[in-house]
Amino acid sequence: MEIRFYNSLTRSDDLFQPIDGHTVKMYSCGPTVYDFAHIGNFRSFLAADLVRRFLEAVGYEVWHVMNITDVGHMTDDSSADGAGEDKMEAAAKRLKEDKKSGKAPEGCVADPDNPYEIAAYYRDAFLEDGRKLGMKVAFEYPQRVHCATKFIPQMIKLIEKLIERGHAYVGRDGVVYYDVKSFPDYGRLSGNTLDKLENLQEGAGGRIDASNQANKRNPADFMLWKADSTHVMKWDSPWGAGYPGWHIECSAMAMEALGPEIDIHTGGEDLIFPHHECEIAQSRGGSGCGSFARFWLHTRFLMVEGTKMSKSKGNFFTVRDVLGGKATGTEVHPAALRYELIRTQFGAQCNFTMKGLVDSANSVRKLSEFAERVEAEAGAKVVEVGLDHPVLKQFFAALANNLNISEALGVVHTWISTPVEDPAEAVAVLRKIDSVLGVVELTKSAGSGDDDEITVLCQAIHEARQRRDFPTADLHRKQLESRGYEVRSTAEGTVAKRKMA
């Protein structure tokens, strides 16, 4: 199978082959844990999840590593470059207020002034959200989700190596900087090449402070280590106790966990510059390799109802918001949210809408009911299917074409509405498909959630219909519907299922 992915580095659909032929080494930039992850974050993480699931389904072994930034970075590259508030400090403030007003969950963070506690709290929340949404790296390989604070020695080692190899230097202010001039390929990914960065000072905001620039050789040089004894999160280093720059953690982690050269690197489109640009410079500068990640897969941002997601517009949703019903007014099944977030190709802007969520819920329901049906019909019969099965062939061919999920879903929808000849074969095909989509498995793990009252009402509807007492049947149906259930009556009986969105 010929697999092609759009590669940001070459700006073309490149033929994919793992470097060693069988094991795909994949790294994803994960979240910074100072708040709950929002649906935009997860759109990106689930895109990576889809890539890894697809590659596994077609036979590759995938080592997928994700980082969690649990360091409270100062927002500035060095103090003079910016005036923003540290995200961790902002989180502390917010948590304190939430605690005072009783909005914070019971015992969520004992000491809001402790950044380690804040980070741990949101890290756990992120992993929980990830598990709910079927993110494989979260529920199957948590040992491959690494926190930046666990890689400080590796970062220091890499910085030392960069200095040794002439890619980094200690500035007049004692801060360790990367010397971008020492890396001619700087700018290849983003287009912000060295000749263009010469004019950095002329930038729109004029944000580069001259006094700060005096400490560096080049305005574009970025920080690797900053000594700061006042910083709460600080570690000893050859350059004084302090904290690492923002970009170094990913280079150190990818190198340690996957080696100097990896197959795929994913992240949001916002990370292209400076983060990924700097990451390439650090990794290649440290390893001396001619390449770091072969493929750069960037996910485009998610919009909500056609506009940017922002707190001020009131259309900013965390995963928890959506699942809890804050977006739609009704609780949303994680499978429906997963489907909604993966249904648009990762490189295209996706539009999150309430209608789309309902559509997604419908699709998931269709799929899970199809699964139930063929599983029941198949009974104990088990059939093996290969990727040469006509349905799977089409499904995977679509995905092999830059993960064209629209076409792949089209294949699935068409297939499940054609008569099933061999239920056991259908079970096997669906399992394979869902090993990528990961939505049917989520509907199964959640359990039915039916209580006795629902069963009683369904029985009452059935009996009322049998004696042709339709007003009573309709009344009960309305009761169930108002409680968020979909009701379906046939001659054999009435069943109610919780709506998924």
Add this chain to the structure above:
RNA sequence: GGCGUCGUAGCCAAGUGGCUAAGGCAGUGGAUUGCAAAUCCACCAUACGUGGGUUCAACUCCCACCGACGCCUCCA
């Protein structure tokens, strides 16, 4: 101001110079149903952001413009 991505129906999307512009979702009509839901059948872009140009021929190539999005400061 600089760098980058992108504009095909309500939504996603195929299409990379040439038959009447794939497919899925949604929608509409019908069958079915006490009514619904589900299911099944049928229908659903003379048109590819706009305006030029190249060509026998353009959604596909070139130019300009318009618009959307991301980055240049932490950010999926």
